[in-house]
Structure formats: C-alpha cells, structure tokens
Amino acid sequence: MTEESTKATSQGQQSKAVATTEPQKGQLIEGETTADPKKSKAAGQSTQTQLLTLAKFFCLDGALRPPQQQAPIDDRSERRERFNHNRRQQNIEKVIEKSLHYCSDSAISDKADPDWFDQFIEFAERVSNPTMQDLWAKILTGELTHPGAFSLKTLKAFKNLSLSDARLFGKVCSLGLKDNSKKNIRVISGVYQKPSLFNMLSKNREASISLNKFGLSYSEILTLADHHLLFSQETELPPLEKGEELALKYNGIPLIFKAKKADTVIKFYKLTPIGAELAQLIGDKPDDSFLSHMKSKLSHHLSC
Structure with a gap:
C-alpha cells in the first residue's frame, strides 16, 4: 500500500469516527448537563439551546436522547410528575416562609377561610420567581390579618400577572x-x-x-x-x-x-x-x- 493510500484510508477512518460521535439533530449530547434555566443567561444563546435547557430542567428531554438512551415512557412520565410535585411543594413552602416574616404575633378575632387558603395554595405553588413569591406572601399575610382583604377574583387576576x-x-x-x-x-x-x-x-x-x-x-x-x-x-x-x-x-x-x-x-x-x-x-x-x-x-x- 502506498503512502498516499495509507493517508487517505486514515483520513476516511477519522471522518467516519467523527460522524458516528456527532449527535443527531434534535438530540442531547450524551452526558450533557444543563443548568437551572433561572440561573442560565439567555443572552448569546440560540433558541435551540434555550429550549434544550428548559426541556432538561422540566424533565421533558427523554425523546430528545438517542433511542438506546431513552427510558421507558412510563418512567419518564413518573419522573416528570415527581419533579413537578416537588417543585410546587418547594414553591409554596417558600411563600409560607416569606409570609411568616410579615405576620405579627398579635391575636386577631377573625379567622381566615380554609377554602380561600386552599385556593391560594393552588395558585401560589406554581410561582418560583422570588419577587412574585414575596408578593404572594404579602397577600397571604394581608388576608390572615384582615380576612376578606383579597377576594378570590383578585387571586385569579394576580396569578395571571407576569x-x-x-x-x-x-x-x-x-x-x-x-x-x-x-x-x-x-x-x-x-x-x-x-x-x-x-x-x-x-x-x-x-x-x-x-x-x-x-x-x-x-x-x-x-x-x-x-x-x-x-x-x-x-x-x-x-x-x-x-x-x-x-x-x-x-x-x-x-x-x-x-x-x-x-x-x-x-x-x-x-x-x-x-x-x-x-x-x-x-x-x-x-x-x-x-x-x-x-x-x-x-x-x-x-x-x-
């Protein structure tokens, strides 16, 4: 085999190796990790990168991986459900913690409506932004201090605010x-x-x-x-x-x-x-x- 043919064969093998290791379009690279989207800087990122980051964070990246790396659909669904449940639990606990700082230890005659509180939880548990959590905490404190201060209509309107x-x-x-x-x-x-x-x-x-x-x-x-x-x-x-x-x-x-x-x-x-x-x-x-x-x-x- 001549020197030129040997070099061509070597280059062909290298090209083939690169082709086999390159991820398919739309798939995550094996072993790739993505950061919390709230901590990632969107500036300078493509829309594809941002979408992959969000999909990874919210456990929606299963189908984007190579077939041999994909977990069963039931496992992926349970993982996402568990993630959402834990995330909402963390959110509402943070709101409660913030609200406690605004509450006083003085006794009040009226009690808050448990049904109102249940509706409050449903809305506030989806909020992860610290600034918005702080506002939800103030709503809760205001309602506990003066029951009826914030109607359910107000809660519904506020939950739609960015x-x-x-x-x-x-x-x-x-x-x-x-x-x-x-x-x-x-x-x-x-x-x-x-x-x-x-x-x-x-x-x-x-x-x-x-x-x-x-x-x-x-x-x-x-x-x-x-x-x-x-x-x-x-x-x-x-x-x-x-x-x-x-x-x-x-x-x-x-x-x-x-x-x-x-x-x-x-x-x-x-x-x-x-x-x-x-x-x-x-x-x-x-x-x-x-x-x-x-x-x-x-x-x-x-x-x-």
Missing part, C-alpha cells in the same frame, strides 16, 4: 392618588374648565399630564385593563366650583387641591376594585419628579 406586568402595576401605584376611603385610587391625566363664552378660545382652558413620560403609555394602560386592574377609559370628577377643595393623598403625602375657577373638571384613570385590593401590596414610593410635573400642569386651574 413579573413585568407586576412591575407595570407598581408603576401605576406610584402615580396614583387616594381619597380618604383609600378604595378609590386615581391616576390624574389632566384638567379642564367647562367651555363657556368667556373661555372658548383660551389656550389654557385644558391641560394634560404626560403620563407616557413617567412610564405609563396608553398601550400599557390597555395591558393593565386586560388584567382587570385599571379601567381603560378616562373618567371625570364632578365639576369643582371656584374655591372648592379636594383632599387626596399621593403615596402618603397629603394634598389639597383648590379650584381657581368655576366648573373645573379633573380627568383620571381609575384602578378597578381588583386593582385597589392589590395596591395594598405596594408601599408608598412617591415620585418627586411626577409630583412636580403634576402640580405644574394643574397650576392654571388648581392650587395645591
């Missing part, structure tokens, strides 16, 4: 004003004076607050409306007479608006009853720049 939705709702709460009942939470969007012969042509008859500038566009209002947290249509307060006052609170800061002119109308977006219940989870976080902007825009019609 982390980004929850952050958006927190933004709305940071822009909202409460009345003395604390049940009516409004985001003021503008003010105007009802038209008359004396102000019809005035450029200052109406003023709008730039909510979009503070992270609340109309598309985001519609998103919150889809989750039954905020009404999508603007509403108006009854017209204020000249000198009439309106007392509100902005994130714990008392404000008294006094009408400078007759027939002054305040426009706003209002939180739904579900939104008002969930707003209890959000602490007072006033935005000084928004407060200054709001006062400036309302100053022609209202003193504050």
Whole structure:
C-alpha cells in the first residue's frame, strides 16, 4: 500500500469516527448537563439551546436522547410528575416562609377561610420567581390579618400577572392618588374648565399630564385593563366650583387641591376594585419628579 493510500484510508477512518460521535439533530449530547434555566443567561444563546435547557430542567428531554438512551415512557412520565410535585411543594413552602416574616404575633378575632387558603395554595405553588413569591406572601399575610382583604377574583387576576406586568402595576401605584376611603385610587391625566363664552378660545382652558413620560403609555394602560386592574377609559370628577377643595393623598403625602375657577373638571384613570385590593401590596414610593410635573400642569386651574 502506498503512502498516499495509507493517508487517505486514515483520513476516511477519522471522518467516519467523527460522524458516528456527532449527535443527531434534535438530540442531547450524551452526558450533557444543563443548568437551572433561572440561573442560565439567555443572552448569546440560540433558541435551540434555550429550549434544550428548559426541556432538561422540566424533565421533558427523554425523546430528545438517542433511542438506546431513552427510558421507558412510563418512567419518564413518573419522573416528570415527581419533579413537578416537588417543585410546587418547594414553591409554596417558600411563600409560607416569606409570609411568616410579615405576620405579627398579635391575636386577631377573625379567622381566615380554609377554602380561600386552599385556593391560594393552588395558585401560589406554581410561582418560583422570588419577587412574585414575596408578593404572594404579602397577600397571604394581608388576608390572615384582615380576612376578606383579597377576594378570590383578585387571586385569579394576580396569578395571571407576569413579573413585568407586576412591575407595570407598581408603576401605576406610584402615580396614583387616594381619597380618604383609600378604595378609590386615581391616576390624574389632566384638567379642564367647562367651555363657556368667556373661555372658548383660551389656550389654557385644558391641560394634560404626560403620563407616557413617567412610564405609563396608553398601550400599557390597555395591558393593565386586560388584567382587570385599571379601567381603560378616562373618567371625570364632578365639576369643582371656584374655591372648592379636594383632599387626596399621593403615596402618603397629603394634598389639597383648590379650584381657581368655576366648573373645573379633573380627568383620571381609575384602578378597578381588583386593582385597589392589590395596591395594598405596594408601599408608598412617591415620585418627586411626577409630583412636580403634576402640580405644574394643574397650576392654571388648581392650587395645591
């Protein structure tokens, strides 16, 4: 055998070896390990890599392995069921642990409804994000402290919120004003004076607050409306007479608006009853720049 034929044979054997060791498309490499998807960085990863990571983590990668490495379907199903059961158990235990830190040791007269608690468990056990778990823990503590504070409708609405939705709702709460009942939470969007012969042509008859500038566009209002947290249509307060006052609170800061002119109308977006219940989870976080902007825009019609 010549030197050239020997080299060609050697190269052919190497190519064949590479071909036999290369994994088939859609299969995991033998012995490959995947990390917890919550700890993996999605940046720089292909969609295929991300899918394989999720499938591995949630025990759904059985059919992606070479046939000789696949466990029986019954075993794979039991493994996934056991994983889901343990994961939900860990989730709800974490929520309970967090909630305990918010609870007080003071005695209360009313007891929480066991049926409410059972429904709470069903919703909260599917949540693994620490931030969302913390909010679920606050809901539980609030209900234990004041039974009836959070309705089942509110729980159902909250379970459908993503982390980004929850952050958006927190933004709305940071822009909202409460009345003395604390049940009516409004985001003021503008003010105007009802038209008359004396102000019809005035450029200052109406003023709008730039909510979009503070992270609340109309598309985001519609998103919150889809989750039954905020009404999508603007509403108006009854017209204020000249000198009439309106007392509100902005994130714990008392404000008294006094009408400078007759027939002054305040426009706003209002939180739904579900939104008002969930707003209890959000602490007072006033935005000084928004407060200054709001006062400036309302100053022609209202003193504050």
